[in-house]
Amino acid sequence: MARQVYISGRMVAETEAKISIFDSAIMLADTVTESTRTFRHKPFKLEQHIERLYQSLKLTRIDPGMSAEQMLRTTLDVFEANRDNYGPDDDCWIVHNISRGLAVAGADPTVQLGAATVMIFTQFMDLKPWARFYTEGCHGVTPVSRMVPSQSLDPRIKNRSRLAYTLAEMEAKQVDPAAQSVILDLNGHVAENKGGNIFCVTKGVLRTPSTVNCLAGVSRATALELAKKLGIPTEETSLLPYDLATAEEMFFTSTPYCIMPATKFNNLTVGDGQVGPITKRLLEAWSDLVGMDIVAQAEAQVN
Numbered sequence: 548m549a550r551q552v553y554i555s556g557r558m559v560a561e562t563e564a565k566i567s568i569f570d571s572a573i574m575l576a577d578t579v580t581e582s583t584r585t586f587r588h589k590p591f592k593l594e595q596h597i598e599r600l601y602q603s604l605k606l607t608r609i610d611p612g613m614s615a616e617q618m619l620r621t622t623l624d625v626f627e628a629n630r631d632n633y634g635p636d637d638d639c640w641i642v643h644n645i646s647r648g649l650a651v652a653g654a655d656p657t658v659q660l661g662a663a664t665v666m667i668f669t670q671f672m673d674l675k676p677w678a679r680f681y682t683e684g685c686h687g688v689t690p691v692s693r694m695v696p697s698q699s700l701d702p703r704i705k706n707r708s709r710l711a712y713t714l715a716e717m718e719a720k721q722v723d724p725a726a727q728s729v730i731l732d733l734n735g736h737v738a739e740n741k742g743g744n745i746f747c748v749t750k751g752v753l754r755t756p757s758t759v760n761c762l763a764g765v766s767r768a769t770a771l772e773l774a775k776k777l778g779i780p781t782e783e784t785s786l787l788p789y790d791l792a793t794a795e796e797m798f799f800t801s802t803p804y805c806i807m808p809a810t811k812f813n814n815l816t817v818g819d820g821q822v823g824p825i826t827k828r829l830l831e832a833w834s835d836l837v838g839m840d841i842v843a844q845a846e847a848q849v850n
């Protein structure tokens with residue numbers, strides 16, 4: 548069945564979904580966004596994603612023309628319309644992109660000229676790029692480019708202005724094609740990855756940057772909740788590259804892969820170079836939470 552997508556009040560086949568070349572999404576990358584995933588075809592923490600979406604909309608002063616409750620219902624309708632496109636062992640992304648709508652070159656960008664452009668779609672959850680990192684661990688690399696400072700754009704606003712992240716990720720991948728960026732803020736503190744949050748374990752304490760310089764990731768919150776349940780002490784604090792290099796364990800969190808272990812940081816071995824016990828416990832607890840084996844699902848896609 549052709550994928551059905553939602554665009555500004557209508558559910559249409561994806562080939563029918565069109566936006567103007569003058570849309571502020573294109574003219575200004577003036578777009579807020581969310582990405583949710585399903586586990587066994589059940590959307591995970593969709594309410595939290597919609598809540599964060601409405602916080603981003605409030606801060607960017609974009610009026611989506613519908614309440615959070617309507618957005619939730621519409622999102623579930625989009626998912627249901629596409630559910631049969633995904634096999635029983637597959638899952639999908641559910642993505643929201645909402646722009647301020649039509650823009651005109653040179654016009655006052657603060658004036659919303661018409662209705663916002665509300666786009667919602669699902670997409671096959673392709674886990675192949677991350678599968679090997681669950682056992683091998685990935686390589687975290689600090690790019691030359693720094694985070695856009697929070698004083699300019701609060702990183703808690705989840706937005707599609709992604710040029711800075713894209714360039715930083717490219718710089719990391721020029722060092723090692725399999726690298727994942729560890730972007731620093733202007734003070735040299737660890738901030739986040741282009742699409743994930745960063746954790747380390749130091750003397751048994753799970754540590755992650757506070758949200759002054761990174762997105763308040765839904766997966767970040769899940770990892771912290773699971774750690775508390777397992778009795779693992781946690782700390783939200785400032786971290787320097789030194790802290791990652793000297794940590795016992797390191798990992799990234801994000802919606803698609805949940806937890807991606809890292810065993811190298813700037814070419815230094817993290818801990819003993821193996822995926823660590825706390826990382827493994829958290830991944831297992833996450834699998835228990837969602838009622839399926841997260842690692843096995845990713846590995847099945849490559850085998």
Ligand SMILES: Cc1ncc(COP(=O)(O)O)c(C=O)c1O
Nearest residue numbers: 742743744762764765766801802
């Ligand atoms: C910049 C950035 N940081 C962190 C994350 C992780 O957030 P979440 O766990 O809600 O997916 C994302 C997700 O896309 C992101 O874009």
